[in-house]
Amino acid sequence: MRVWRQLTDLVARHGSAALITVHDVKGSAPREVGAHMVVRPDGAFHGTIGGGQLELRMLDIAREMLAAGRGPARIVDQALGPDLGQCCGGRVKILIETFDGRDLEDLAPLVSAEAEGGLFEVECRMEEGRVRREIGSAVGDDRWAGWHETQGEVRTPVLIFGAGHVGRALVLSLAPLPFSVRWLDDRENAFPSHLPENARAVRLRDPEAEIAQAGPSSFILVMTHDHPLDMAITAAALKRGFSYVGLIGSATKRARFEKRFRELGLSDETIRSLVSPIGLPGITDKNPAVIAASVTAQLLQVREHGSPAQNLSPPAASNDT
Structure with a gap:
């Protein structure tokens, strides 16, 4: 406050x-x-x-x-x-x-x-x-x-790529918490008319420039409507070495992305740092509000301790198919 x-x-x-x-x-x-x-x-x-x-x-x-x-x-x-x-x-x-x-x-x-x-x-x-x-x-x-x-x-910067159902739920979940949200989507009229005080909506035009300009303490969440766009944003974020890079998706999606990341020259250690599925282990409900609550708790954990729970435990169920 x-x-x-x-x-x-x-x-x-x-x-x-x-x-x-x-x-x-x-x-x-x-x-x-x-x-x-x-x-x-x-x-x-x-x-x-x-x-x-x-x-x-x-x-x-x-x-x-x-x-x-x-x-x-x-x-x-x-x-x-x-x-x-x-x-x-x-x-x-x-x-x-x-x-x-x-x-x-x-x-x-x-x-x-x-x-x-x-x-x-x-x-x-x-x-x-x-x-x-x-x-x-x-x-x-x-x-x-x-x-x-x-x-x-001190508000931790969070970049959320994607204004779909989970993106919207997550922005609302982060509203009362110590985060500064930059919310990005490349579609016209993707955002609601009213935003929380700590959030700014931005029309996405150059994803790699957004990643390059993000502060080193930023958290990155990727959940766009387009898998190739997800791939490009996630690869750029992993190369920067942020403490949290989260990608919404299933284990199958992660496996496909990992193959492409290796082709791009990312190390296994860098790839392992990716949080996907996002959210706390053990929470399997795919309701956007539940995913948002789970991810919010995970971000608070990383903010305080520097490590997401999912990197310490087997992955939870997928966020999508």
Whole structure:
């Protein structure tokens, strides 16, 4: 979630909003330092600090603070076990702030930094009961006398070639997750009229150029309407050596492609790195939504650990025939 964009949008639409942040954690807790929730005046919210009684109590406090109008920030020191009956057993400090139209100018630099992508450093301190934030300007300055926040998010780039049923389901599955999706298809009118915020639809004209221009940390998924096109894209991606190159298809399709890859001079080790069929082992349902969920879980695994499960286990059933 892009916290500062969400916060400013809610202030602009509803007149005010609250920001709930996990400020400090000792021991076991549902979420890490820096987890956020953004709360509307009517109590609706985006994000989570872990659910359970902790979240319910903080939402109640945020709603009370919004009802009272823009005021000082509040830090709630909360033991999870004895106070809330949560089994985590740790202790958290939760920072709750309220904002209205008077804060939009101060929030604008945070919105801009967030939109650029990646992480950025923010220095914070209390001034007259409210939190003042400066982007990196006071780092290392002992006179600042506040605390440090790391804001933003790192989104892994994903190139999805193909806007068929599985491609569409996969784009929706990736929408709330830390991925930046470049969705490619060579057919006119292949894409839906509305896309998730983290996805961009592109008319595919030069597949090899797309692969050549992709960043080295990109994940590649190939699922076009045309097998020769699948072949060309997959071969180019394997030559680049991305950490994840996935090809939708059956074991028969993979075998045929492997033969052609060898003719093109790809090594056996490179060919073995291809993930095909795509998705987690053991999930055999061919419903596009199920395939998308399985592939999404696999991408999250590779993002965190660097290895897809399918490379560690026998292949699952085919994605198509």
